[in-house]
Amino acid sequence: xxxxxxxxxxxxxxxxxxxxxxxxxxxxxxxxxxxxxxxxxxxxxxxxxxxxxxxxxxxxxxxxxxxxxxxxxxxxxxxxxxxxxxxxxxxxxxxxxxxxxxxxxxxxxxxx
Amino acid sequence: xxxxxxxxxxxxxxxxxxxxxxxxxxxxxxxxxxxxxxxxxxxxxxxxxxxxxxxxxxxxxxxxxxxxxxxxxxxxxxxxxxxxxxxxxxxxxxxxxxxxxxxxxxxxxxxxxx
Numbered sequence: 001x002x003x004x005x006x007x008x009x010x011x012x013x014x015x016x017x018x019x020x021x022x023x024x025x026x027x028x029x030x031x032x033x034x035x036x037x038x039x040x041x042x043x044x045x046x047x048x049x050x051x052x053x054x055x056x057x058x059x060x061x062x063x064x065x066x067x068x069x070x071x072x073x074x075x076x077x078x079x080x081x082x083x084x085x086x087x088x089x090x091x092x093x094x095x096x097x098x099x100x101x102x103x104x105x106x107x108x109x110x111x112x
Numbered sequence: 113x114x115x116x117x118x119x120x121x122x123x124x125x126x127x128x129x130x131x132x133x134x135x136x137x138x139x140x141x142x143x144x145x146x147x148x149x150x151x152x153x154x155x156x157x158x159x160x161x162x163x164x165x166x167x168x169x170x171x172x173x174x175x176x177x178x179x180x181x182x183x184x185x186x187x188x189x190x191x192x193x194x195x196x197x198x199x200x201x202x203x204x205x206x207x208x209x210x211x212x213x214x215x216x217x218x219x220x221x222x223x224x225x226x
Contacts, residue, residue: 034214043219044203097168099145102155
């Protein structure tokens with residue numbers, strides 16, 4: 001079965017430092033990959049997606065992600081984290097029927 | 113443009129009672145999905161509507177869960193009777209096209225069964 005893994009339950013980073021949230025996927029076909037973010041008391045918000053084309057995908061709020069086929073990874077990155085980036089981040093993969101398979105989520109805490 | 117809206121935002125019910133969750137998708141979105149996150153675990157797919165038809169209900173946990181989308185607009189998810197393990201956050205999402213487009217999520221309904 002297609003799956004997505006987020007190996008870190010929580011990531012702590014100081015404001016202004018680079019932020020990386022890791023995601024790996026199981027090898028099966030051509031993956032369509034997504035990142036979503038959930039701010040406190042809010043719904044899931046779409047950040048970016050990889051369907052095909054350039055391996056580096058740019059998304060909302062200054063985030064980007066790099067699709068790495070050899071490492072089966074799709075890590076989310078931001079060059080300089082803000083306190084307001086503190087949230088729950090989910091990596092997801094499109095499965096059959098266009099439904100999404102999610103990773104377990106990574107809580108990001110950006111400290112001032 | 114209004115986003116996906118869900119009602120209620122929170123619901124606390126006793127075991128054995130019935131609860132109905134509602135989702136209003138983005139206008140014009142034929143695809144509507146229900147997901148659930150239980151006890152801080154992964155967000156799990158429940159089912160998928162295309163207009164008023166159930167395209168995929170493989171994620172529905174058991175027959176205590178009933179989803180409808182009459183007229184292809186809003187959808188309801190009824191849990192009857194509710195059990196303790198049904199507690200969690202229920203998300204609804206909608207998308208316009210079938211392939212390759214991102215889904216837009218509502219804020220979720222937090223269901224607590226006591």
